[in-house]
Amino acid sequence: MTAIQLNAEMLRNMSIIAEDENLLKRAAKYLRKLVAEKQADPTEFTREEFFARIDEAKKGPTFELHDDETLEDLMKRVG
Numbered sequence: 001m002t003a004i005q006l007n008a009e010m011l012r013n014m015s016i017i018a019e020d021e022n023l024l025k026r027a028a029k030y031l032r033k034l035v036a037e038k039q040a041d042p043t044e045f046t047r048e049e050f051f052a053r054i055d056e057a058k059k060g061p062t063f064e065l066h067d068d069e070t071l072e073d074l075m076k077r078v079g
Contacts, residue, residue, distance in 0.1 A: 017023040063078050
């Protein structure tokens with residue numbers, strides 16, 4: 001399914017459960033749980049954090065690959 005199809009399905013289902021307060025409460029509780037799971041993922045970071053990491057990396061040492069040098073050669077050279 002594409003994102004558009006999933007979005008349409010979610011909206012259809014939400015319109016059905018919106019008429020039942022108990023179902024709506026359960027759905028809201030589950031959505032809060034999903035959001036908490038996503039926010040708890042330690043491997044994800046914001047756009048600002050991503051660019052901050054790039055800026056920080058630019059401050060470190062850099063190495064150039066010489067002509068006819070392989071990546072393995074470079075790694076041996078820089079240790």
